[in-house]
Amino acid sequence: MGHVTATTSRTRLAPDERRTQLLDIGVRLLATRSLDELSIDVLAEEAGISRGLLYHYFGTKQGFYEAVVQHAADDLYARTAPPAEGEPLERLLGSLTGYVDYVVSNQAGYRSLVKAASGSNDALRAIYETTFAALADRFFTVDTGTLELPDTPAVRLVIHAWQAMVEDLVLTWCDTPAGLSRDDLLQVITASLPAIIDTLP
Amino acid sequence: MGHVTATTSRTRLAPDERRTQLLDIGVRLLATRSLDELSIDVLAEEAGISRGLLYHYFGTKQGFYEAVVQHAADDLYARTAPPAEGEPLERLLGSLTGYVDYVVSNQAGYRSLVKAASGSNDALRAIYETTFAALADRFFTVDTGTLELPDTPAVRLVIHAWQAMVEDLVLTWCDTPAGLSRDDLLQVITASLPAIIDTLP
Numbered sequence: 268m269g270h271v272t273a274t275t276s277r278t279r280l281a282p283d284e285r286r287t288q289l290l291d292i293g294v295r296l297l298a299t300r301s302l303d304e305l306s307i308d309v310l311a312e313e314a315g316i317s318r319g320l321l322y323h324y325f326g327t328k329q330g331f332y333e334a335v336v337q338h339a340a341d342d343l344y345a346r347t348a349p350p351a352e353g354e355p356l357e358r359l360l361g362s363l364t365g366y367v368d369y370v371v372s373n374q375a376g377y378r379s380l381v382k383a384a385s386g387s388n389d390a391l392r393a394i395y396e397t398t399f400a401a402l403a404d405r406f407f408t409v410d411t412g413t414l415e416l417p418d419t420p421a422v423r424l425v426i427h428a429w430q431a432m433v434e435d436l437v438l439t440w441c442d443t444p445a446g447l448s449r450d451d452l453l454q455v456i457t458a459s460l461p462a463i464i465d466t467l468p
Numbered sequence: 469m470g471h472v473t474a475t476t477s478r479t480r481l482a483p484d485e486r487r488t489q490l491l492d493i494g495v496r497l498l499a500t501r502s503l504d505e506l507s508i509d510v511l512a513e514e515a516g517i518s519r520g521l522l523y524h525y526f527g528t529k530q531g532f533y534e535a536v537v538q539h540a541a542d543d544l545y546a547r548t549a550p551p552a553e554g555e556p557l558e559r560l561l562g563s564l565t566g567y568v569d570y571v572v573s574n575q576a577g578y579r580s581l582v583k584a585a586s587g588s589n590d591a592l593r594a595i596y597e598t599t600f601a602a603l604a605d606r607f608f609t610v611d612t613g614t615l616e617l618p619d620t621p622a623v624r625l626v627i628h629a630w631q632a633m634v635e636d637l638v639l640t641w642c643d644t645p646a647g648l649s650r651d652d653l654l655q656v657i658t659a660s661l662p663a664i665i666d667t668l669p
Contacts, residue, residue: 381586382586382587382588385582385583385586385587386583386586386587387583419646419647420644420646420647421646421647421648421652423646424637424640424641424644424646424648425637425656427636427637427640428633428634428636428637428640429633430636431632431633431635431636432629432630432632432633432636432664433629434632435628435629435631435632435633436625436626436628436629439625439628439629440625443621443625445620445621445622445624445625446620446621446622447622447625447668447669451622451668451669454667454669455626455664455667455668455669458667459663459664459667462660462663462664462666462667463633463656463660463663463664465663466655466656466659466660466663467648467652467656468648468652468655
């Protein structure tokens with residue numbers, strides 16, 4: 268796949284287009300690599316440009332990581348957009364299908380982001396937390412809301428914990444499906460949210 | 469509190485007793501400190517012994533960390549023992565009460581263990597995972613079982629994810645109670661397990 272982009276990279280691109288192209292390549296590489304394995308050298312080779320030009324666009328290695336992870340997070344957010352029509356649980360199922368398929372296709376990078384976010388990398392943790400807060404916000408916005416949940420601190424606390432559960436469930440299932448099909452998994456993560464909300468006093 | 473132990477440390481103890489005493493001090497210090505802040509110097513001062521003697525007992529700094537974290541994990545396991553009598557959900561509630569109170573009393577060390585376990589410290593991750601696997605096993609052992617759950621890979625997958633949810637919920641609640649009392653929190657984490665299990669096909 269890298270050689271396809273090597274061809275297009277020889278064409279003259281506006282700076283914004285070039286930067287976006289580099290981020291797209293970074294996100295694609297991150298699908299099968301951890302952040303640690305995503306070196307500036309690998310990206311420069313894939314993009315067919317010099318390391319110096321990469322530093323020109325992203326400043327530092329950390330700046331490049333942050334830009335790629337933010338680009339991947341935007342991608343995750345877009346891919347989990349709930350369908351515009353349908354019953355609340357159907358719309359949640361549609362959104363979660365996007366999440367499961369994203370994690371399955373981008374396991375290496377996703378796992379390394381989770382690790383970085385729970386470690387000492389404050390910038391990556393901020394991107395991670397902002398993304399999941401934005402996903403939670405969807406439950407409370409009229410145009411994209413999937414379930415009619417009251418917007419209270421307790422409901423938000425439970426949604427946060429449910430997100431942690433979903434992430435653990437999907438990542439563990441990727442390693443050990445435990446006899447559950449993709450549809451079974453989607454049924455559990457979709458139905459569990461209203462079930463947990465119902466346990467609130 | 470440290471001065472109390474400094475007094476007892478001057479008495480002559482058998483090596484095993486001394487080692488256990490040092491671990492107890494380490495676990496106590498970990499309640500209000502992260503692993504990074506739990507230095508050999510701090511422990512030596514609290515125990516009133518030389519750094520050399522500490523290295524004699526634990527070999528390396530990493531060996532000391534592992535021994536303290538294992539000691540803390542054993543403590544967590546003991547404190548979450550379900551009551552011998554009662555209805556299944558009452559027994560689960562009793563066990564989870566031990567967990568919540570443990571996390572509340574040992575937040576700094578617990579958070580740093582979660583961080584270390586999700587990072588690159590393989591030994592600490594192994595202790596963390598072994599402990600939670602042992603807690604999950606309680607659901608399937610006759611003498612201590614709290615709920616009558618079928619021992620299938622799918623149920624174990626869900627318990628693992630529920631543990632991740634409970635951890636996130638309790639740690640977030642420590643920072644932001646969101647209007648939930650300790651009893652409310654216990655109600656949510658206790659009732660959510662059977663609710664999530666029920667979503668399995």
